[in-house]
Amino acid sequence: xxxxxxxxxxxxxxxxxxxxxxxxxxxxxxxxxxxxxxxxxxxxxxxxxxxxxxxxxxxxxxxxxxxxxxxxxxxxxxxxxxxxxxxxxxxxxxxxxxxxxxxxxxxxxxxxxxxxxxxxxxxxxxxxxxxxxxxxxxxxxxxxxxxxxxxxxxxxxxxxxxxxxxxxxxxxxxxxxxxxxxxxxxxxxxxxxxxxxxxxxxxxxxxxxxxxxxxxxxxxxxxxxxxxxxxxxxxxxxxxxxxxxxxxxxxxxxxxxxxxxxxxxxxxxxxxxxxxxxxxxxxxxxxxxxxxxxx
Amino acid sequence: xxxxxxxxxxxxxxxxxxxxxxxxxxxxxxxxxxxxxxxxxxxxxxxxxxxxxxxxxxxxxxxxxxxxxxxxxxxxxxxxxxxxxxxxxxxxxxxxxxxxxxxxxxxxxxxxxxxxxxxxxxxxxxxxxxxxxxxxxxxxxxxxxxxxxxxxxxxxxxxxxxxxxxxxxxxxxxxxxxxxxxxxxxxxxxxxxxxxxxxxxxxxxxxxxxxxxxxxx
Numbered sequence: 001x002x003x004x005x006x007x008x009x010x011x012x013x014x015x016x017x018x019x020x021x022x023x024x025x026x027x028x029x030x031x032x033x034x035x036x037x038x039x040x041x042x043x044x045x046x047x048x049x050x051x052x053x054x055x056x057x058x059x060x061x062x063x064x065x066x067x068x069x070x071x072x073x074x075x076x077x078x079x080x081x082x083x084x085x086x087x088x089x090x091x092x093x094x095x096x097x098x099x100x101x102x103x104x105x106x107x108x109x110x111x112x113x114x115x116x117x118x119x120x121x122x123x124x125x126x127x128x129x130x131x132x133x134x135x136x137x138x139x140x141x142x143x144x145x146x147x148x149x150x151x152x153x154x155x156x157x158x159x160x161x162x163x164x165x166x167x168x169x170x171x172x173x174x175x176x177x178x179x180x181x182x183x184x185x186x187x188x189x190x191x192x193x194x195x196x197x198x199x200x201x202x203x204x205x206x207x208x209x210x211x212x213x214x215x216x217x218x219x220x221x222x223x224x225x226x227x228x229x230x231x232x233x234x235x236x237x238x239x240x241x242x243x244x245x246x247x248x249x250x251x252x253x254x255x256x257x258x259x260x261x262x263x264x265x266x267x268x269x270x271x272x273x274x275x276x277x278x279x280x281x282x283x284x285x286x287x288x289x290x291x292x293x294x295x
Numbered sequence: 296x297x298x299x300x301x302x303x304x305x306x307x308x309x310x311x312x313x314x315x316x317x318x319x320x321x322x323x324x325x326x327x328x329x330x331x332x333x334x335x336x337x338x339x340x341x342x343x344x345x346x347x348x349x350x351x352x353x354x355x356x357x358x359x360x361x362x363x364x365x366x367x368x369x370x371x372x373x374x375x376x377x378x379x380x381x382x383x384x385x386x387x388x389x390x391x392x393x394x395x396x397x398x399x400x401x402x403x404x405x406x407x408x409x410x411x412x413x414x415x416x417x418x419x420x421x422x423x424x425x426x427x428x429x430x431x432x433x434x435x436x437x438x439x440x441x442x443x444x445x446x447x448x449x450x451x452x453x454x455x456x457x458x459x460x461x462x463x464x465x466x467x468x469x470x471x472x473x474x475x476x477x478x479x480x481x482x483x484x485x486x487x488x489x490x491x492x493x494x495x496x497x498x499x500x501x502x503x504x505x506x507x508x509x510x511x512x
Binding site: 010207212 | 344346367370371372373374376378380384386388397398400401402403405445449
C-alpha cells in the first residue's frame with residue numbers, strides 16, 4: 001500500500017518535473033485549455049445571471065386589465081367572477097397603483113416628477129393554474145371586448161419568452177461546451193503524444209529493465225490531469241478577470257435604473273466542477289493517447 | 296538457471312536465426328557465447344528476458360517458461376535479470392547516478408535503500424566519483440561499466456551481456472571482464488556474448504559456439 005502510494009507520488013512528481021522543465025509549453029497548453037473553457041463558462045455565468053433576473057418576476061398566468069376613466073367597476077367585476085377561467089381577481093385603484101409604482105425599484109424619481117396621476121384603474125386577474133399561452137391570449141381577447149376596458153396585458157408573456165430564450169441559450173451553450181471539450185481532449189491527446197515521442201528512449205529502456213506498463217503510463221496520466229487542472233484554474237482566472245472588467249459598466253448601467261444589480265461569479269460548487277471537469281478531460285486525452293501510442 | 300531445449304527462432308520474413316538450440320546453464324556458471332556476426336548470438340540472448348519469443352522449443356529462465364509467459368509477467372522476470380545491451384541504452388538526459396537509479400524506481404524501493412544500492416553498484420564498477428557526470432562525458436569503457444552498474448543494481452542472480460567489450464581497447468575490455476569475474480566469484484551466473492577469441496582463450500571458461508543458428512559442440 002505504501003509502496004503503491006509512493007509510486008503514485010513519484011509519478012506525479014515526475015509529471016510535475018516534466019511540466020516545470022518545459023515551462024513555456026506548459027503555460028501555452030494551459031492557456032489554450034483555459035481560454036477554450038472560459039468561453040462556455042462565461043456563457044454559463046451570463047445565463048445564470050439572466051435567469052436570476054427572470055425568476056424574480058412571476059411566471060404565474062397573470063393578466064392586467066386597464067380600465068377607461070369612468071368605467072363601471074361593479075358590472076365588470078361580476079362579469080369577471082362569472083368566467084371560469086379566472087381564478088383570482090384583484091382590483092387595483094389608480095391611487096394604489098401609483099403607490100406601488102413609487103415603491104418599485106428605480107421608479108421613485110419618475111413618480112415624484114409627475115404632476116398628476118396618469119394611471120388608470122385596473123383589475124389584476126390570475127387565470128386557473130396550468131393555462132397555456134393560447135388560453136391566456138383567448139381570455140385577453142374576450143376581456144378587450146368588454147365595455148370600459150382600455151387595454152389588456154398578458155403579464156407573464158415576456159417572462160415566458162425570456163424563459164424560452166434562456167432555454168435556447170442553454171442548449172447552444174451545451175453544444176459549445178461539448179465542442180470545446182472535444183477540442184480539449186484533442187489538445188491533450190496531441191501534447192501527450194509528443195511527450196511520449198520525446199521520451200521514446202526512456203520508455204524503451206524502462207520496459208527492457210522491468211518497468212510495468214502501469215509504471216510507464218502513470219506519469220502521462222498525471223501529465224494530462226495536471227495540464228487539465230491548470231487549464232481549469234486559468235479559465236476561472238480569465239472568467240474572474242472578465243467579470244472584473246465588465247462589472248463596473250454593468251453596475252453603472254444598473255444604477256441608471258436605480259438597481260444594485262451586478263454579474264455574480266460562479267458559485268463555489270460550479271467553480272470546483274469546472275476545474276474537476278477540466279482535469280477529467282485532460283485525463284481522458286492522456287488515456288486515449290497512451291492507449292494509442294504506448295504498446 | 297537457464298535451459299534451452301530444441302529452440303528455434305524464425306523472424307517474420309522466413310529467416311531462421313536459431314535452429315534447434317539446446318543447452319543448460321547451471322546456477323553459478325560463467326559461459327561465453329560466441330560465433331560470427333549473424334550467427335544468432337543476439338537472438339539467443341533476447342530470448343532470455345522475453346524480448347523475443349521462441350518460434351518452437353522451450354526456453355526456461357528461473358523456472359519460468361518464456362514461450363508461455365504472459366505479457367504482464369514479463370517485467371517481473373526482467374527485474375531478476377541483469378541485462379547489458381549491445382548498444383548499452385544509456386539515457387543521456389540525466390546523470391550517471393540517475394541512470395543507475397532507473398531500475399530501482401520501478402519496484403517502489405524506499406529512497407534511502409535505493410540510493411545506497413545505486414552507490415554500491417557504481418562503486419563496484421569504479422564510477423562512484425563520476426556519479427554527477429552525464430554519460431556523454433564518459434569514455435567508451437566507462438559507459439560500458441555504467442551499463443553494467445545499472446544491470447546489477449537490483450542484485451540479479453543472472454547477468455546476460457551482449458558484446459560488452461565491442462569497440463573497446465584491450466585494456467578497457469580486460470577491465471570489463473575483470474568486473475564480470477568478480478561478480479562470478481560472489482555467485483552470480485553469467486552468460487556473455489563476444490566474438491573476441493583472445494578474450495575467451497585467456498579466461499578458459501565454458502564456451503557456447505553458434506554457427507548459422509546452430510550450437511556447435
